[in-house]
Amino acid sequence: MTTALKRYGLGALAIAVTIVVxxxxxAFMALTAVKDRREAAKLDFSWPTTFNFLENFQDVxxxxxxxxxxxxxxxxxxxxxxxxxxxxxxxxVAWILQRRRSRxxxxxxxxxxxxxxxxxxxxxxxxxxxxxxxxKTLPGLILIEVAFGLSxxxxxxxxxxxxxxxxxxEAAVIDGCGPVRLFFRVIFPLLRSVIIxxxxxxxxxxxxxxxxxxxxLPGDANATVQLTLFNFQSQFTTSYNLLFMNILLITIPPxxxxxxxxxxxxxxxxxxxxxx
Amino acid sequence: MTTxxxxxxxxxxxxxxxxxxxxxxxxxxxxxxxxxxxxxxTWLVDNTxxxxxYAEQIAKDFTAANPTIKVEVETRPQGGEGDNxxxxxxxxxxxxxxxxxxxxxxxxxxxxxxxxxxxxxxxxMANVSDSFKPVVTAGKEIYGVPVGTGNAGAVLYNKKVYxxxxxxxxxxxxxxxxxxxxxxxxxTDPIIQTYQTTWTSQLFVLGDFANVAKADPDFAANYxxxxxxxxxxxxxxxxxxxxxxxxxxxxxxKDYASATYAQGLEKLANGEGAQYPILSFALxxxxxxxxxxLNDIGLFPLPGDDASKNALTVWLPxxxxxxxxxxxxxxxxxxxxxxxxxxxxxxxTKAVGANGPYLVKGCDLPEDVPAAVKDMLPYFEDQSKNxxxxxxxSPVKGPALEQITVEVGSGIxxxxxxxxxxxxxxxKQAKQLNLxxxx
Numbered sequence: 001m002t003t004a005l006k007r008y009g010l011g012a013l014a015i016a017v018t019i020v021v022x023x024x025x026x027a028f029m030a031l032t033a034v035k036d037r038r039e040a041a042k043l044d045f046s047w048p049t050t051f052n053f054l055e056n057f058q059d060v061x062x063x064x065x066x067x068x069x070x071x072x073x074x075x076x077x078x079x080x081x082x083x084x085x086x087x088x089x090x091x092x093v094a095w096i097l098q099r100r101r102s103r104x105x106x107x108x109x110x111x112x113x114x115x116x117x118x119x120x121x122x123x124x125x126x127x128x129x130x131x132x133x134x135x136k137t138l139p140g141l142i143l144i145e146v147a148f149g150l151s152x153x154x155x156x157x158x159x160x161x162x163x164x165x166x167x168x169x170e171a172a173v174i175d176g177c178g179p180v181r182l183f184f185r186v187i188f189p190l191l192r193s194v195i196i197x198x199x200x201x202x203x204x205x206x207x208x209x210x211x212x213x214x215x216x217l218p219g220d221a222n223a224t225v226q227l228t229l230f231n232f233q234s235q236f237t238t239s240y241n242l243l244f245m246n247i248l249l250i251t252i253p254p255x256x257x258x259x260x261x262x263x264x265x266x267x268x269x270x271x272x273x274x275x276x
Numbered sequence: 277m278t279t280x281x282x283x284x285x286x287x288x289x290x291x292x293x294x295x296x297x298x299x300x301x302x303x304x305x306x307x308x309x310x311x312x313x314x315x316x317x318t319w320l321v322d323n324t325x326x327x328x329x330y331a332e333q334i335a336k337d338f339t340a341a342n343p344t345i346k347v348e349v350e351t352r353p354q355g356g357e358g359d360n361x362x363x364x365x366x367x368x369x370x371x372x373x374x375x376x377x378x379x380x381x382x383x384x385x386x387x388x389x390x391x392x393x394x395x396x397x398x399x400x401m402a403n404v405s406d407s408f409k410p411v412v413t414a415g416k417e418i419y420g421v422p423v424g425t426g427n428a429g430a431v432l433y434n435k436k437v438y439x440x441x442x443x444x445x446x447x448x449x450x451x452x453x454x455x456x457x458x459x460x461x462x463x464t465d466p467i468i469q470t471y472q473t474t475w476t477s478q479l480f481v482l483g484d485f486a487n488v489a490k491a492d493p494d495f496a497a498n499y500x501x502x503x504x505x506x507x508x509x510x511x512x513x514x515x516x517x518x519x520x521x522x523x524x525x526x527x528x529x530k531d532y533a534s535a536t537y538a539q540g541l542e543k544l545a546n547g548e549g550a551q552y553p554i555l556s557f558a559l560x561x562x563x564x565x566x567x568x569x570l571n572d573i574g575l576f577p578l579p580g581d582d583a584s585k586n587a588l589t590v591w592l593p594x595x596x597x598x599x600x601x602x603x604x605x606x607x608x609x610x611x612x613x614x615x616x617x618x619x620x621x622x623x624x625t626k627a628v629g630a631n632g633p634y635l636v637k638g639c640d641l642p643e644d645v646p647a648a649v650k651d652m653l654p655y656f657e658d659q660s661k662n663x664x665x666x667x668x669x670s671p672v673k674g675p676a677l678e679q680i681t682v683e684v685g686s687g688i689x690x691x692x693x694x695x696x697x698x699x700x701x702x703x704k705q706a707k708q709l710n711l712x713x714x715x
Contacts, residue, residue: 038565041538064328064351122360126368135370214357215364219318220350234324235354235475236557237564238538 033245040241056245063231063242064220068249071223077138078224079207082145086153087198089146094157095187099169115151122215129216141217145206153198160194161187196264204254225250316346317604317611318372319596320365322358323351326560326628327376327424333627334423338614345607359385366391371599373608376423379411379595380668388414393598393605395419400613407659408635411668412595420595421616424624425632427556427591428575428652429483429665435574435647437464437550445576447583449518456527459550465529467522468549469685473537477681479553480522480578481515482665486587487580488512489663496669502706502713507695514580516691516698519684533686545569553578555591559631559648575648577655588655588662593635632656671709674701 024045032040033056035048061068097108125144126135134140164187172186188195213224228250232243321331328351335347350372352361359382365371366386377383386392394417395401401409404421412420431452438444438455441462446452456466470476488495491511498504506512522528529535529549541558543549545566552558556575563570577588596615598608614620621639624630630641632649633656641649655661667673680698683689689697706714 038542041542041565043536043538122364123367126364126370130368130370135368214353214361218350218352218361218365218370220348230323230351230353231328232325234322236555237325237561239325239564240538 029244029248029251032240033248035241037239037241040239040244043240052241056241057249060232060242060245060249063228067220067223067231068225068228068246070221071225071228072250074138074222075207075225078142078145078213079203082142082149082206083199083203085142085146086149086202087195090150090153090198091157091188091191091195092183093150094154094161095183097154098158098161099166112151112154115147116155120148126216136217136219136222138217138222141213144212144216145209148212149202149205153202156194156198157191160191164190193264196261200257200261200264203257207254314344314346315604315607316348317374317607318348318350319611320350320352320362320372320375322354322376324354324560325564326631330424330624330627331376333623334615334620337619337623338611341614341619342610345610347611362386366599366601369601371601373602373604374596374598374611376594376596379408379420379422379592380664381671381673382667383412383420383595384414384671388419388597389417391599392419393600393602395421395598395609395612398609398613400616403616403637405635405637407664408592411592411664412597420597421612422593422635423596423615423620424593425630425634426593426652426656427632428577428655429479429485429553429555429589429591430575430577430652431483431551431553432544432556432558432648433551433574433576434544434547434549434572436572437462437547438574445574446579447586449514449579449581451583452579453521453525453527456522456551457525460527464547465543465549466527466551467529468535468540468543468552469528469532470535470537470540471533471682471685472535473540474678474682476537476540476554477685478678479555480519480685481677481681482667483553483555483578483589484515484518484580485666486577486589486663487514487582487585488666489669490585490587491580491582496666499666500670500672500711502711505695505699507692507699513691513695516681516684516695518578519681520687520691520694523685523687528685541565544573547572556632556648556652557591559646560628563629563631563646571647573646573648575651587660588652589665590656590662591665592668672702672706672711674698674705676701 028045031045031048032043034051034053036050036052039048039050093108093112097105129135129140129144132140134143168186168190169182172182177186208226209224210226213222213227217224229243229246232239232246319331319335321327328349331349335349339346352358362371362375362377363386371391377386396416396418400421401418408422409418412418412422433445437459441458443455443458446455459466488509488511492504492509495504495509495512504512506516529543531539535543537554537558538561540549540552540554541562542565544552545562546569559570559573562573577586579586596612598605598612602608616636618636618638621634621636624634625642630645630649632652633641641653677698680689680694680701684691684694703714
């Protein structure tokens with residue numbers, strides 16, 4: 001009896017907590033998104049009296065000359081390209097750092113750590129971008145996202161590469177494998193679980209990034225999805241129904257991603273966690 | 277590991293790298309649109325629904341009048357984030373051709389002399405109201421034209437509730453309290469306070485400034501010079517005292533601590549609450565959310581002690597400025613001239629209706645303005661019946677006022693104590709601005 005209670009009680013508790021933490025906010029979001037403006041302004045958890053899903057959806061989509069559509073395209077390019085570069089670059093750096101001991105290792109490790117510790121400054125970064133002609137361009141922002149995410153990814157990869165036996169590299173080299181081929185054909189495929197972790201964590205992070213696009217990519221044509229939230233919210237006037245509809249729309253992509261990659265994330269996290 | 281798996285990963289890696297290179301290569305700028313004598317200028321405005329709507333209407337009407345110039349409206353957030361954007365873009369030389377920004381003390385913080393193009397001698401400055409010019413002046417030069425309407429920090433009240441109880445608009449603080457008590461007896465919340473949205477708590481102090489200025493015309497100058505203090509000036513401390521008095525008398529709505537600005541407006545519109553000390557910037561929100569109730573809402577200034585000196589605290593509109601970095605100076609000036617003309621006001625009225633008086637000469641308000649705007653007009657027309665808010669007259673404004681007034685309104689801190697604490701709070705800022713008399 002008590003064991004059954006223990007087993008099911010704990011499960012039920014976990015489910016209840018999940019509902020409170022995840023489902024209720026989601027339901028609140030969805031309900032507010034279909035209300036009309038006056039009802040939404042109350043910000044209460046109630047069943048809408050009228051359903052305005054289509055109207056709200058159209059309003060959000062067409063606001064500021066279909067800014068949301070541009071924003072989705074921009075955000076998709078930004079996320080896909082940044083994450084791709086991040087994965088390849090971070091894996092390469094981590095591999096070299098882990099496998100080749102030299103006196104530069106200390107310096108490189110220090111730089112990677114400082115990337116995590118030192119907060120980025122906006123104005124000097126803009127100067128650098130301006131001097132390279134990259135300011136206000138998507139490639140400029142991609143480089144910024146890569147730079148800010150690199151430290152974290154390198155550390156994840158390093159921890160995992162430490163668990164791959166060095167003999168594998170040696171065997172490949174003896175068989176006549178060059179460094180590039182060794183990396184792409186032997187090491188890179190082995191990193192699969194960490195790669196998925198990095199992809200998921202970083203793409204959610206970059207997709208949801210607000211600060212960097214705000215400062216480094218100004219202009220309506222360059223908007224990313226998080227910036228579209230500002231179309232409906234301001235100090236004196238806020239259309240909560242449209243705001244929540246917008247939130248709902250831009251929450252869907254990361255949500256789907258989590259659903260698909262959920263299992264792999266946990267595997268990837270634990271794979272890199274035990275060895276350092 | 278099978279061969280096919282390996283091959284797939286390799287091709288994936290090669291593919292994405294190629295894609296990355298292609299994308300980074302082709303993203304270059306296409307900033308200015310085409311030839312044929314047509315030019316596009318950009319105008320950065322804040323993202324309020326109201327602002328964006330009228331800015332786009334102005335852009336459209338301006339292009340209709342000047343077919344060779346197109347105006348692109350860009351938006352930025354408000355508040356601290358917006359200040360940072362404006363400062364960042366100015367200091368990196370990347371500002372739009374024109375931008376809207378606050379007048380008064382915030383205007384001085386963007387180093388106008390260093391960053392902006394002076395427009396003192398432009399012919400269109402003759403259209404700008406003289407009461408606006410001082411708040412966009414730095415040194416000897418004027419830098420901006422007004423956009424949007426004047427606003428007030430005052431009490432919005434529900435006329436239906438007043439009518440039902442046979443009350444008249446209070447001219448003094450004691451009348452205001454008497455009215456409030458009657459409203460409470462009738463079962464309606466007399467004064468709406470919404471402390472979850474902290475800025476709304478400051479109105480008792482900020483909106484009371486016209487009374488301070490009428491009682492002591494030199495207060496602003498003395499305050500800037502560190503000679504007058506909120507805690508020691510008998511007129512200035514009144515704002516804090518009134519807030520404390522109202523709180524002690526239990527005249528607030530029960531949920532004042534957790535209510536939000538949006539909920540406050542709803543209470544006011546539905547008549548659950550009778551009086552809401554707030555900025556008249558709330559009128560556009562009332563207009564879109566409660567269009568049928570808009571004309572139930574009236575406005576009166578926060579009353580002081582002397583009925584004959586009852587005056588309205590005025591918030592002047594923001595300015596439109598041209599940064600020195602612009603490459604389209606002539607076109608930008610043309611747009612400025614358009615904004616500072618009757619045609620400019622008319623486009624704004626067409627887009628969002630008039631939410632207050634314009635600060636451009638010759639701009640009349642239409643007949644069908646909201647009741648609260650009508651209540652505002654007599655005070656605006658007579659200089660002796662209004663005063664700009666302190667933030668337009670003195671650069672000294674502490675960051676913690678809203679927290680302090682929340683404490684007073686919640687009964688945690690006494691008025692005297694709060695005024696003294698606020699005086700401490702402004703010290704840091706005055707020292708940062710390096711004002712004479714503070715070090």
